[in-house]
Amino acid sequence: MKNRLNTLLKNSSNILTIQRLVLSVFVVMVTSLSSHVVAAPGATLIPFWGTHDENSQKSIDHSGWQTILDKYVDGNHKSGVNRVDYAKIVKEGKAQLATYINAMTSLNPADYSQVEQKAYWINLYNALTVDLIVKNYPVSTITDLGESFFKFGPWDDTVTKLQGKELTLNNIEHGILRPIYNDSRIHYAVNCASFGCPNLSAMAFTANNTDEQLNKAAHDYVNHSRGVTFDGDQLIVSSIYHWYKVDFGSTDSHLLSHLVKYAEPDLAKKLQAYKGDIDNTYDWSLNRP
Numbered sequence: 001m002k003n004r005l006n007t008l009l010k011n012s013s014n015i016l017t018i019q020r021l022v023l024s025v026f027v028v029m030v031t032s033l034s035s036h037v038v039a040a041p042g043a044t045l046i047p048f049w050g051t052h053d054e055n056s057q058k059s060i061d062h063s064g065w066q067t068i069l070d071k072y073v074d075g076n077h078k079s080g081v082n083r084v085d086y087a088k089i090v091k092e093g094k095a096q097l098a099t100y101i102n103a104m105t106s107l108n109p110a111d112y113s114q115v116e117q118k119a120y121w122i123n124l125y126n127a128l129t130v131d132l133i134v135k136n137y138p139v140s141t142i143t144d145l146g147e148s149f150f151k152f153g154p155w156d157d158t159v160t161k162l163q164g165k166e167l168t169l170n171n172i173e174h175g176i177l178r179p180i181y182n183d184s185r186i187h188y189a190v191n192c193a194s195f196g197c198p199n200l201s202a203m204a205f206t207a208n209n210t211d212e213q214l215n216k217a218a219h220d221y222v223n224h225s226r227g228v229t230f231d232g233d234q235l236i237v238s239s240i241y242h243w244y245k246v247d248f249g250s251t252d253s254h255l256l257s258h259l260v261k262y263a264e265p266d267l268a269k270k271l272q273a274y275k276g277d278i279d280n281t282y283d284w285s286l287n288r289p
Contacts, residue, residue, distance in 0.1 A: 040243035041170055043178035048165060050180065051110040052117055060107065060116055062204040064100035065123050068093060068130075074289065075202025080224045082199040083289045089134050097134065101127050105162045118181055119205035122189045125172045126200055128159045133193050133286070141284045142193045153192075184247040184258065187240055188217035196226050196238060196283035215262075222262040226283065228271075235274050239282035252278055 069075075072093060074083040089097060104124045109117050129142075132154055136145055145154040158166040177186050191200040198221040205213055221227040227238050241248055241255055248255045255278070260268045 040246075041174040043174050043182075043247075045179035046171060046175035048163075049109070049176045052114045053111055054113050056111060056113050056116070058112055058116070059207060060112060060120050061103075062119070062123050062206060064096070064103060065127055066204040068097055068100065068127075069200075069202050069204060073200060073202045075199075080220070081195055081226070081287060082202060084130060084133075084193070084200055084287055086130070086133050086137050086286070086288055089130070090137050094134060097127065097131055101131060101160065105160050108163055110163075113207070114180070115207045115210065118177070119207050119210045121172055121177050122186075122205045122210075124160075125169060125177075125190045128169060128172075129191055129193050130200075132159065139286065141286055143284050178247065183214070184244075185214035185218050187244055187247065188221050189214055191287075193287055194283065195285045195287050196281075197287065198227070198240075200287065218262045222259050223264050223267060228259055228263070228267065230270065233276065234279060235271075235276065236279045236281055239280040241278075242280040 068089075072085045072089050074085070077083045101124070104120065104127070109120060112120065132145060133139060133142065139145065143153045145157075146152060147154070147157045155170045156168050158168055160167050173186070173190055177190070188198040189201070189205065191197055193200075198217055201213060201217060203209070203213060221238070229236050237255075237259070241259075245255065248258045256271050256274060260271050263271055
């Protein structure tokens with residue numbers, strides 16, 4: 001590479017060739033980096049956030065988030081994908097969203113039970129994701145956001161401070177929710193503002209409804225084509241099941257068992273009989289109207 005560049009530099013007419021060579025190297029770097037970024041982080045507990053109070057009878061008020069969901073989320077879209085009216089939030093709902101996030105980041109999660117914390121972290125994650133889109137709107141995909149030069153989404157960017165600690169979306173998902181709860185259904189609850197993602201729930205999570213909500217979210221996603229579909233005899237699933245395969249049992253057979261658990265009868269029968277390889281795909285376009 002070095003000798004070739006030296007030769008090319010001796011002839012100014014070869015500047016275009018050099019530019020093309022540099023561009024090729026750049027494309028390879030970006031492709032490699034993007035593949036790495038999309039690869040799933042491991043679930044490793046951030047010790048600071050592992051504290052809870054199982055004796056606490058206190059509950060967290062998520063009515064502010066519910067009001068936002070009621071106003072700006074279409075939970076009955078004909079496509080089966082809940083749509084978020086980010087443009088409308090920009091026009092009239094930013095203050096309300098900020099008020100909810102400020103209320104959540106002003107409390108100490110350690111003062112609450114784990115079941116209260118589970119709903120809290122899911123709602124906060126989703127509110128922060130919506131806030132990121134609103135702050136950068138208009139944007140066609142969340143993957144265009146991010147502070148690094150080779151950006152592929154904002155998941156490692158600091159999005160808030162809580163108890164004096166900076167938090168990223170990846171901190172919440174992979175440093176708190178996944179390692180504490182060891183619940184694969186978490187992947188159906190945290191929303192990445194994309195068409196390919198499980199729905200942003202039109203109902204706020206609470207300590208009382210979290211388990212029911214997670215089961216519904218799993219059912220809705222598995223039985224939608226963006227979650228599981230067949231192209232002829234080929235099974236194609238969401239890339240979520242590829243990125244986080246460890247959370248669904250690590251093997252194809254374990255993944256199929258997970259999918260069967262939530263699948264409607266006809267789909268379950270096809271999944272139970274399936275013996276081939278499993279392809280995956282994902283649509284990063286924004287889940288807007």
